[in-house]
Amino acid sequence: MRGRETIIGIALMALLLVVPAVASQAGEPFYVTLATRIAILALAATGLNIALGLGGLVSFGHAAFFGVGGYVAGILAAHAMSMEPILLGIPGTKQMLVIWLVALAAGGLLALAIGAISLRTTGVYFIMITLAFAQMVYYFAVSWPAYGGEDGLPILLRNQFPGVNTLKPLPFFLICYVLLAAGLAFFALLRGSRFGAALQASRQNDTRLAAVGIAPYRVRLAAFVISGAITALAGALFADLNRFVSPSMLSWQMSGELIVLIILGGVGRLSGPVVGAIVYVVLEYVLGGITERWQLFLGLVLLVVVLFARGGLIGLVAGRARHG
Template sequence: MMGNPRESILNLVLVLALAAIPLVATGMGEPFYVTLATRMAILALAAVGLNFLLGLGGLVSFGHAAFFGIGGYVAGIAATHAFNNEPLLFGLPGTNQMIVIWLVAILLCGLAALAIGVISLRTSGVYFIMITLAFAQMIYYFAISWPAYGGEDGLSIYVRNGFPGVNTLNGLHFFYLCFGLLLAALAVFSVLRNSRFGAALEASRQNQQRLAAVGIAPFRVKLVAFAISGMITGLAGALFADLNRFVSPSMLSWHMSGELIVLIILGGTGRLFGPVAGAMVYVLFEFYLGGITERWQFFLGLILLGVVLFARGGVVGLIAGKARHG
């Protein structure tokens, strides 16, 4: 259809590389790299969610940590209650089943995104950025001041939650679980982008006046996009908590929101595999530069500056050229 062969090859290379890292690492007896690859996959998943809103809809949410953190706390709280055998809410028990946790995280994040979106989508530009930030910070401070679940100290997950037929305690197995969800999210992103809804969403980014003038109200399109976006990022948050076996308010902080935006810009805004490329590059920088200097973020800043000035399309744009929209 509108396939760009170089982009397809790049995407394939990224998928294979990410899938291969943990295998090679396990073969070399370096389980730490498995964790690193899992971190890449989960951050990529979170960024796929944001890319849906930012890349396709042109809406810069500076508050996606809210969904990442809500997902994380769903995993943490459910697991804590299951571990302590205490009822959670309305007599319902906690759970250590990932499927249940994921569904609850997705549902809650969808509702939270609808609530935040209904208000913030009435603004645009800088105001939209600020209001999404404000909502996320509200949730951040709420988490800090809520002693029942650890407050500032966060909440530990003593045993990683389970998934039928998979030994999630095994790093490699857990990686492929996350990797599978990433691929599924990429498939969802691709299908939605090519659908009628995707056309309306992309049109709202390009020219809202035009979208309204053909008879499609931009607000509803953007609201649905916001909800879908929050749900995907929330799912990633649940996985992230399980990866670290720990969830803390830092998952909700504006640093996290900024990190997701940085990932997307590094990888390629609006590109299907932009978040994957971005997450891989980011985690590698974090690891290698972080090993050399504590001030690694200074160098990341320089690189980001270079990308914004000289390679607007990020890694994917640099290698595969400009996006074509058919």
């Protein structure tokens, strides 16, 4: 069955590439932006999918990592524009490559701190404590006036990438698309590796994992850090897409949105976040054009998926996941 999932995944990725290319040719940049949004949300959800899908860690606080990635992009860009050092003479930068590395590191470090404490709990307590940490970060951003506080922080000009005109929609889309592809490849490798085996075993039965001599806590913490780092990278791209970062990226609705994407697409499935992001953004666009209350219909779709397709939409068409 994994064969069919691979074909569907490749087809969707091809579609995600062709549609914006055609739209760009036809002079419809809006659809390019829509596709970029899909790619970025899918990357963020792929990060979460490592913790939630492979490790069974229902983090309700991944907006913290997403938002921190966004603020990394915003703050570095703001200091580069104003020429003021951030602290201790460290300058800002407009270079995406640097911003991405800082976002990955910041997301990973924050995930290390949050995970080290949260992973001592399980189940509902884990959900609540990750939510609580994310809310702390949210209120910190709201109340910190230096970087816009509640109003957020604009990025006047999109950050730069060597040899690419990032101000044009299609080149920026391609950057996001390549990073999504890299993220998916990373997820696939990780899932099949020794670490992936231990992580998936920790979700299925942590007593068993410990009994063979692998401490579940360390495996989960490493997964949480990797997960947070990838979601933060997506956050940096999201800030560049909107040329704006605000506390709403850190809000609990954002955390919920990422979870919804994965449940829609398929928890723990490679193409789950891509399917989820496409469905989510397309619904938002199509239904959002008809009614303000489009999320009601999203809720209905989610309800149907949860009741009738526990493996998500990808599970519906490609069957259950099998592990060799």
